[in-house]
Amino acid sequence: MKIIVPMAGMGKRMRPHTLTVPKPLIPIAGKPIVQRLVEDIAKVCGEPVDQVAFIVGRFGAEVEKSLLAIADSIGAKGTIHYQDEPLGTAHAILCAKEALTGPVVVAFADTLFKADFTLDSSVPGTIWVQRVDDPKPFGVVKLDEQGRITDFVEKPQEFVSDLAIIGIYYFQDGGYLREELQYLLDNDIKDKGEYQLTNALENMKNKGTTFVPGRVTEWLDCGNKDATVYTNQRYLEYLQERGEELISSSAQLHNSVVIPPVYIGEGVVVHNSVIGPHVSLGNQSTVRDSVVANSIVQQSATVQHANVTNSMLGNHATLTGTPADLSLGDYNNLRV
Structure with a gap:
């Protein structure tokens, strides 16, 4: 085949x-x-x-x-x-x-x-x-x-x-x-x-x-962005139903709450935050003092002091502030 x-x-x-x-x-x-x-x-x-x-x-x-x-x-x-x-x-x-x-x-x-x-x-x-x-x-x-x-x-x-x-x-x-x-x-x-x-x-x-x-x-x-975020949501639910392990053993979660289903990649660091439901955090990403729901955060991205939902953040992107619905490309830096 x-x-x-x-x-x-x-x-x-x-x-x-x-x-x-x-x-x-x-x-x-x-x-x-x-x-x-x-x-x-x-x-x-x-x-x-x-x-x-x-x-x-x-x-x-x-x-x-x-x-x-x-x-x-x-x-x-x-x-x-x-x-x-x-x-x-x-x-x-x-x-x-x-x-x-x-x-x-x-x-x-x-x-x-x-x-x-x-x-x-x-x-x-x-x-x-x-x-x-x-x-x-x-x-x-x-x-x-x-x-x-x-x-x-x-x-x-x-x-x-x-x-x-x-x-x-x-x-x-x-x-x-x-x-x-x-x-x-x-x-x-x-x-x-x-x-x-x-x-x-x-x-x-x-x-x-x-x-x-x-x-x-x-x-x-x-x-498009909204459809992809929804697909991420449904696929996380699908993987959860299959009993797949979605949180990497190398992830560091400090004083934080995770609401499944959530994917957390290798080397992710989360401090004082609420993650989920329906969130994917790419490898080496960082979330601090934030609430992230129904979103895709790609590799080596940073979210801090933000409330994020229905969003996509690109690789190496940095978000600081309070937007609730956005699409931020690779290497962009947004401070609100």
Whole structure:
């Protein structure tokens, strides 16, 4: 089994945090979004993952090293592939065409999920979906009476279905997918100005490929600050349910109260503060004389004399004062 992870986007809705790191490397409960995604897919695959192909922009050697380490952590070989132009989802996947062989899972790295099933690798294709209130921003699927997918529609402005494609797909034959993606590019077949994966899926379906929907218990978005903070909240609850240890043994907690679920990383120092619920404190961060709730504080950040909620603080950021809802980027220093 191979996992293909397109993640070359700029993550503009997550600025300022994506000015210094790609969005998929922003931490959720202490681990990068993309690492959580790869680990969760590996859990539901039902067979070993031998390769993880990351499709990236020119993010630099340190980012690529981190991605290869993520693949290694699940016992897989990591490979790096580049998408230098944002030409759509089909184009992005095809940038890793060398990896499109045998059974593959394609997972776009801006979403997480909760699921309690094992992937059925005997079916030709599975498209993970979730019912949504407003399907207009998403690709959606229509089903027949047997529960098979009959249509793929990209961002419908008129209602056709409320089953949104969450960005995770299984293909029994990666080579067949590669051929259909290449056909779109060779014949300049675009939808809304880009080469869309849904067009390839429609072609495959019309040629007799059976696609079935895969249902997840919960779909968690990481598209902007508020959504990412909420995803951190839900993921902490999920990890607590699984009984995972969330507080590092090297953390120093002095005269402080921790309200679970909370992730506290290595070397964190907390003095005279209340932490939680739903807080992630990155490695080597410091909190003094503060109340922090429902927030993500990244590595080596400092919070002091502040009341913080529904917020994200970047790496090496410093906050002194009383703001209650903010998004503070890497290396910024805010004093109120």
